[in-house]
Amino acid sequence: MDDLRKRLKAxxxxxxxxxxxLSREAGKNHAYIQQFIERGVPRKLPEDVRVLLSARLGMPETELGGRKPIIASYDPAEFDREVAPFEPGVSSLVPYEGRTANAMPDIDVSAGAGPGGLPLPHQLPHQSGVVYAADAIRGEVILPDYLLGEYTRAKAGRVHVVRVRGDSMETTLSSGDRVFVDTTDVAIGQGGVFVILDPDGEVLIKRLRKLPEGRIEIVSDNPKQASDNYAAEEIRIVGRAVARLCRI
Known part of the structure; x- marks a missing residue:
């Protein structure tokens, strides 16, 4: 048994x-993880299983065979400078590592809850992943573990904070609200509110529902706004919206 499997078992x-x-939660047979640890089958854990184990066990994905995280650094004095193409940024597929431990990145990219959103500076060629440019990090949000744990099992580094724009999700969400997005939860299941990247490369926050023949309905909670639907492969799911910060 190699070191990776020993650490995972421990x-x-x-x-x-x-x-x-854990095997069943990952959508595998009940012996899947036991076989990986004791027999070395499969040789490497797939990404979706690594994401789940990282969230449930608090292990960095790098210790489970994942690639090294993209580390975001930000300097408020540099926010106005132009972002160079392919500059390293913050990925929704790996834990955020900023200046402060247990911090969540406050992403300076509005999620459109009305017609359109703002394009992401960077994207990953992955169905469930996106990358924000390092300059898109306007700050960091810190919540105590017990408080964050009331909304999600994900660690702080896998939760992104994104601002809502538009009124199509009224009264669930209002323009100016900030949503806490669990980037480890990209499974639609019975539905819910998600941040997505649409086929035009725009960031949207919408209610998602599964449709027959592999299509997904993009629903606006505001009855005055139209809904839409796409083939599952046409959109990228950034994560599930699990909480919001708003004025009262």
Whole structure:
């Protein structure tokens, strides 16, 4: 048993989870993780399983065989400078590592809850991933673990804070609200509110519903706004909106 598998087994033994429950939550058979640890099958964990285990066990994805995280650095004095193409940024697929421990990045890219949003500075060629330019990080948000844990099981580094723009999600969300987006949760399941990248490369926050024949309905909660639908491969899901910060 190599070091990776030893660390994974130790983390599971020290957690409230079992190999079987984690395997089922990953959509695999109950013996999947046990076979990986004890028999080395599969040789490498797929990305969706690494994301799940990282969120549930608090292990960095790099310790589970993932690539090294893209580290975001930001300097408020540099916010106005032009972003160079392909400049390293903040990925929704790896934990955020900023200046402050256990911080969530406040993304300076509005999520359109009306017609259109703002294009992301960078994108990953992955169905469920996007990359924000480092300059898009306007600051960091910190919540105590117990408070964040009331809304999501994800660690702070996998939660992004995104501002809402537009009125198509009224009364669920209002323009100017900030939503906390769990980037480890990209499964539509029974539906919910998600931040997505649409086929035109715009960031939207919409309610998603599965349709027959592999299509997804993009729903506006405001009845005055139209809904739409796309083939699943036409959109990218950034993550599920699990909480909001708003005025009262």
């Amino acid at each position: 983390a599971i033994d020290a957690s409230a989870h079992t190999m079987a429950t």
